[in-house]
Amino acid sequence: MDYLHSPNFPARVEELIKKYHVPGLAVAIIEGDRTFSAGYGLASLDPPKxxxxxxxxxxxxxxxxMTAAxxxxxVRDNDKHPDVQYDAIVSNLLPGDFVMPGQGYTEGVTVEDILSHRTGMSRHDDSYLSQRAAKPDDARxxxxxxxxxxxxxxxxxxFIYNNMMYTVAAYLVEKKSGLPFADFLQERFFGPLGMSSTHLQPxxxxxxxxxxxxxQGHTWNEEEKRYISFDASDTIEGEGAGSIITSANDYIKWVKALMNREHPIDDEVYKGLTKMRTLVSPDSDDLEPMTSPVMYAAGLEPALLRA
Incomplete structure (x- = not known):
């Protein structure tokens, strides 16, 4: 059944986007071998689109x-990159580049540590410079x-969420593959999956x-009761952590590959991505019945936690 075009669903979406001040959204759903998708509201306000x-x-x-994948x-291509393993020390893979403060961190942080937000370093989101700076940051x-x-x-x-460590992961991919991160994604994911509208960076x-x-991006100004709109901008300093531009129709192809372990996601890659590594909230005391604390794997929170 195409739920997205059922009699009540579009009206419910319109109700919610008005309530939560979301100008527009797109949805895609996989059901068996079929994919359904729809868009609601506006992608831009001026001009209306x-x-x-x-x-x-x-x-x-x-x-x-995708960065974790x-x-x-x-890791899977062991014949080409035998040194890249989840338990490999990052400073050995990026000598001279990856240096952590404090005793034991440079020598101890592994690949799966940076992918599962357990390096011990806080976010430091204000420490890097955007493309508007005189000397912008990049992955290196x-x-x-x-x-x-x-x-x-x-x-x-x-568990301490850290975007920078995913940028380190993107830099690792570049150094080991010899390709710019954008080209690696295109060659190994976007192209094979037919994600023809997907790119890294606007x-x-x-x-x-x-x-x-x-x-366009939008924020809601509650005081003035209006949206503030802005165009998407390049964030080279955030590659690996974010910055992929895609559509619902394209991204659902990636989701389908993950769900069904389809090329380029085979069993080995899937297991590496979904291995539960870090308790996000180990002290949770208000859990719903038949649930467990949230776990983080590698770029994913595996939906394997409900009994």
């Missing part, structure tokens, strides 16, 4: 699953600046002639 399943969005941290491909400079930051907790003692999407399909 309807949101469709082919509207392009910056998917932010949903990009992390990119590392997973290196983000990696090399870790030595100048501070540690918050002992290694592997606590600039590449616009250069491919897709600028007219990109959604």
């Amino acid at each position: 309807p949101c469709t399943p082919d509207t392009l969005f910056d998917i932010a941290s949903s990009s992390k699953s 990119a590392v997973g491909l290196l 400079s983000i990696t090399r600046n870790l030595r100048n930051l501070t540690i918050s907790t002992p290694l592997r003692s606590k 600039k590449r999407a616009r250069a491919s002639g897709l600028g007219d399909r990109m959604a």
